[in-house]
Amino acid sequence: MTSLAELQAGLFAFITDDARAGDPAPWVTGTPEMSAEARVDLYRQMYFARLFEVLATDYATLRGAVGEDTFTGLVASYLRAHPSIDASVDALGERFAAFLRSVDLGAELIDLARIDHARAMVLLEALDAPRPLADQGRVVPIAALRLVALEHEPVDVAVWKNADGVQHARLPPATAAVLRRAMTGATVAELGAAWPELRASGLVADVVAG
Secondary structure (H helix, E strand, O other), X not given: OOOHHHHHXXXXXXXXXXXXXXXXOOOOOOOOOOOHHHHHHHHHHHHHHHHHHHHHHXXXXXHHHHOHHHHHHHHHHHHHHOOOOOXXXXXXXXXXXXXXXXXXXXXXXXXXXXXXXHHHHHHHOOOOOOOOOOOOOEXXXXXOEEEEEOOOOOOEEEEEEEOOEEEEEEEOHHHHHHHXXXXXXXXXXXXHHHHHHHHHOOOEEEEEOO
């Protein structure tokens, strides 16, 4: 008799299109109208459609750049290599950029994917409540902030969320250096003359003792 664990593992393998999946007939009952494999295939199609929707939303810029057919193929390959195992789909695309490197998509397109992912992640962050900022202490950047160092050119892109939505912008090297220092725990004193501009940028949540 097939155990529950074996049944679950077998069904998961089929739904995720795992090449190791065997014949579903021993543990899924077919009918004259629909075979066991066809019944399982319905779940496979729903699984892919839902996760495709998630990745298509999170990687909208990349999708537009590579085209629908290429993007669909990339998503199908990615989901076979990295099936969703989390109850939440928020982290589904965490390894997508690394996967794109493995298929030699190209540095510029991979950078698009990395910016798309950063935008998706800051969208999930709560906005920090505005508060007065002290002029001494350790700088705490807003939670909805990411800094993406591009690979196809020596440029940093800041991605952040404010009341107007998710934003991103290419930064001059000096500005990127200041922001990176702030994101790694710099104090107001250490930022020196760069502090007033950073303070006014809206990218600082607080200044705390330390």
